Amino acid sequence: MRLPPARATIAITVITGLAWLAAQAAGQVDRMALIAGFIPARISEGLALPGAVPVWLTPLSATLVHANLLHVGFNLLMIAFCGRLVEASVGPGGLVLLYLVGAYAAAAAEYLAMPTSFATMVGASGAGSAIIGAYALLYGKQRAKNWGPIPGRLLHVLWLAIGWIVIQAMLGFASVGLPGVPSGGVIATPAHIGGFLAGLALARPLLLFRYRSA
Template sequence: MPEMPEGKVTQGIAIATVVAFLVLWLGGWLDTASVLGGFIPARVSQLVQVPGAVPIWLTPLSATLVHAGALHIGLNLVMFLFVGRFVEGVIGGGPSLVLYLVGAYAAALGQYAAGPGSAVPMVGASGAISATFGAYAVFFSRSRARAIGPISPFVVRVVWLAAGWIFVQTLIGLASVGGVQVAIAAHIGGFIAGLALARPLLLWRYRGA
């Protein structure tokens, strides 16, 4: 197994996320933070700014710092620290940060598209992390694809990766029980953003080489 890259930006994002969670958890503000800092599609549709809440346009980012509990943030960050370090080793720290931030907005867009009238707050970093997963799939997937007519092998492989991720997320959604709501659309939106940005961000890193 290859040596784990250091991933300073990945670690920094993880640390900031943990600190935010601990402050909210220890202060007993998790529920309040979900309402004031979570991404709520209905507010975007109605352009309603709640007094004391994070500005609507920033909620895709603030939502990544709010988690429902220790298990929620733990699962997210364990996956992110592993996958994110390898992606950062390929594209570098700056592009990795861009990938994460764009992934957060792509996740919010996916969640909005799935239910623009929903008043349920979307919280957690999994949508942004899904973008990192998308880039990881592009860089480290061993699957190969053949061209289909004028469609290049790379595009065919990206489409297959997207289809596979959507299928898995759909199964997760169907298997959710006990009233737990998983932001499936957010995961899909983030992952597709990661697929789309992987190569451009790689080229950005080596643009001066």
């Protein structure tokens, strides 16, 4: 099957990649993380950072900041692979909406998990997790059957959510001390879970909205 041009997916990956290259070339990766990353304490503790991006925009600006080549490369590969197929189903507008909502859902989950944290959350993996969630729901084979009054479709969503949460918890536990993870820091597990759940929630509504007149 020939897929339509993945314009939104390409735009997201190109913009994200160029943002990292620009920060890297200017030697401003650490500074960009501080002023553009999402920091829960900016909301709960009123932390003021001169020259920083407005806090309400940081869930989006944080997606443009990455720690190193491995970090940005993995995220771009994830977004490009899953995004192309998801965009074919929900359309470019649907994919962009999915990505934006995923970014804010990721930040919200990170805030709820650690509201007073001064740690900086950066990277596109939270927003990208929304694309992965939609991909898993739209393209994964549904094996769950109806269980009493609970429909199999709902059980399928629940199994995907539980599976992703378990995987992310394991990754978070194993991430301590890995290259690219700051000393004392871990992978943003709550953000990945929040983004994935947003993808699960939005996948079918976006699909139905696109083909509402079919």
